[in-house]
Amino acid sequence: MVSKNKHRKPQTDLSKKTNEMIAQTTIDWGKSREQIWAELEKKMDTPQAVKVVILKPWIKVAIAAAFALLAGIAVFMQLYTKNIKIPAGQHSQVYLPDQSLVKLNAQSTLSYKPLLWRFSRKITFEGEAYFEVNPGRKFGVISGKGSTVVLGTKFNIYARNKEYQVTCVSGSVKVSETHGISEVILNPGQKASLGPIGTLEVQSEVNTPQTLSWLDNRFSFTSFPLPGVFEEISRQYDIVIRIPEGLDNTYTGTFNKDTAVENALHLICKPFDLTFARTSNDEYVVTR
Secondary structure, three states, rough: OOHHHOOOOOOHHHHHHHHHHOOOOOOOOOEEEEHHHHHHHHHHHHHOOOOOOOOOHHHEEEEEEEHHHHHHHHHHHHHHEEEEEEEOOOOOEEEEEOOOOOEOOOOEEEEEEEOOOOOEEEEEEEEEEEEEEEOOEEEEEOOOOOEEEEEOEEEEEEEEEOOEEEEEOOEEEEEEOOOOOEEEOOOOOOEEEOOOOOEEEEOOOHHHHHHOOOHEEEEEEEEEEHHHHHHHHHHHHHEEEEOOOOOOOEEEEEEEEEHHHHHHHHHHHHHHHHHHEEEEEEEEEEEE
């Protein structure tokens, strides 16, 4: 036995509409069949009313204002930057929005966008700082000569003038020079330095405690260029030191920051037969 439903055609739009009209119509059984169908066809031919919503002018203004406000908030979030600058002679520490810790050496600057921190953990930095980064999204430190990217680790960055050095204390650190030509991955106890030709050079088994000695207010130099030693003393004591040209010696020595500046200068100058004199409250002149 074959079901008759198998050959039934899909219901047309007209029949659907007709059924709807019938469902909504109260039939007067006193009328003839022809009259009833005529009334149904008339209703089917009558155009359906379309409700048009016309927004009042003040509603249009309110919607436009809302979009403008949202756009303004987005721009503000993008532009708002927190800048931190540590003067000479001082150290400081900063907790970032994710509670990552940054310890800043003297004459260091750091900036970041706090309102976008949840989406992009990125800071701009110059100077010297020790970072303890909490795990999370990619954390980037951008400096003039290179960039450092981590997820969660401890490291030290020295980025002053033409020098750029990154020392990994724990975890792993990816270091790139500005143009992206050279890139290295550091493990604990390794240091990356920007070489003379602009590429990164990796040194293993570095003296990490010596690199971090500034955190304990200690000066620790090993075969360090003498002009750089005077520059660091100037920075840490917030003084001006004028040195003669052509100093190409290197210095090795360790002393604490609580050492009087005159005593520190004496320790540095004596091995090279240099003398110094104080010309004002915050200025010293070194001579041969």
